[in-house]
Amino acid sequence: MKKIIFLCFAALVFQSCADMLEEKNRTKAVPSYFDTAPGFEDAVKGTYSYMRSFYATERGMSLSVFGTDEYTNGSDGSFKFVNQYTSQFDSRTTILSELWTDFYRGINTANTAVDRSENIVGLDATLKTQRVAEVKFLRAQFYFILVQLFGPLPLTLHETTAASTEAHRASVTDIYTAIVEDLEFAVANLPATQPNWGRATKPAAQHLLARVHLTRATMDPSATPPDEYQKAADLSNEVLTKYSFKLLTDYAKVFEQGSGEINDEVIWSVQYTSDPLTNGGGNNAHVFFLMEYDVQPGMMRDIANGRPFKRFKPTNYTLGLYDRSKDSRYDKNFKQVYYCNKPGTYTINGKSVTLATGDTTMWLPGVELAADVIAQKNFQVITPSKYTEKLFPALRKYLDPLRPDVTTFEGSRDFLAFRLAETYLIRAEALLQLGQPGAADMINKVRRRAAVPGKEADMEITDGDVTLDFILDERSRELLGEQHRWFDLVRTKKLVERVKLYNTQAKDNIKDTNVLRPIPQDQIDRTTNSDGSAFLQNPGY
Incomplete structure (x- = not known):
């Protein structure tokens, strides 16, 4: 299995920091390097690496699995307060600042590749456009995760080359506009498949854009829901019908480690490896x-x-x-x-x-x-x-028996970020919201695959059975622990209701304001805007 080799670029960070500057000096990755074809290619590869800050990590898992109806806290470990929604979950929570910083580094790496692409020579024009589409796919995903977590936030679409204390929170509408524009460019310019497993593809961009439209329908005040849901339905249908993806016959085989990580159900995955030099912090799930x-x-x-x-x-x-x-x-x-x-x-x-x-x-x-x-x-x-x-x-879907010893934390599994079962459920939800028939048929594709042998017919439902709560239940049965749940509950306006019903450790503390996370205090403290405006915290924190 070919892996993209991920690199970190000291010259491409949103905020300067001493240890990264030292790394830059060791690698001699001076800014002018990214004006060359090899440097441009490395900037594209480097953008992928920041996805590892969220997927299959302690911070990403804590912010998407904890504090939902699916999971509550066990006995040990950090960040129980994220699940419990106590006052300890505040702007100083480290996982918030780590994710914020890493994603803005990823955004600036993407911005660098986009801005400098026009002057790159010695690279096939079609390939160069494809690489720009890859980083726009990634930039859109960084912003999509951030806007769901934090609401209004700084929107920058060009390379930052010097430290600045100027920062303003763009509107949710403007952020979604940028996300959709990036993904539409990606859909138009990415190939259906890639020679390197893990690179962005056209169906991966369509799947993500369908999820974005489904989310924007409820989270962006300026969105027009019927249009958003129709786009989500159409894009998900493209993924389901225009490519060679198919559900595996056995649900358990989707999560087999090793060669099974590349299978017909996986639309896009975040790459990890057993090579400690290129595995970063590894898959910790x-x-x-x-x-x-x-x-x-x-x-x-x-x-x-x-x-x-x-x-x-x-x-x-x-x-x-x-x-x-x-x-x-x-x-x-x-x-x-x-x-x-x-x-x-x-x-x-x-x-x-x-x-x-x-x-x-x-x-x-x-x-x-x-x-x-x-x-x-x-x-x-x-x-x-x-x-x-x-x-x-x-x-057990994340067990990693290929680790070299019992203490190894840096797992080597790929993280299956987009898979076809979710595409069926996205289309089902969009059809339900549109009042169109066919939602049950989409869900039945997933349920028949999950059936005990001989019970396929018993697993089927009708359109009359489909409600938003049923879809949430089915998403939980199918996508359990796959870093969707907090986002699903916020998108469907069900977070507070369902946490109060099902999460005993969280039910007494959760409030309506918990549909957003606190802005990292580091960002607030380091902002001194020339117009005197403050970088405001989210309500309730």
């Missing part, structure tokens, strides 16, 4: 969703079962979404059996049990069982009434 298995009888930490951070615990809402008699996704999403890797004699269910390597040592059946049934077992049976912030069903 493998640690956050795991329970504390490693101190239980018969168990110790190993590579296959993962490094358990006990960070994200599924809510009862999430665990109750699946009809397991016909829907296979509960069994394929959650780890239910653990096998002994620390043989010995232990007290289990009130009796002495000797466990050999490979024996069952824990079972999470997902339902309550009679006490006499449990007593007969020679292993722990952890039923829902026994779930704690340390013991709960672990999401």
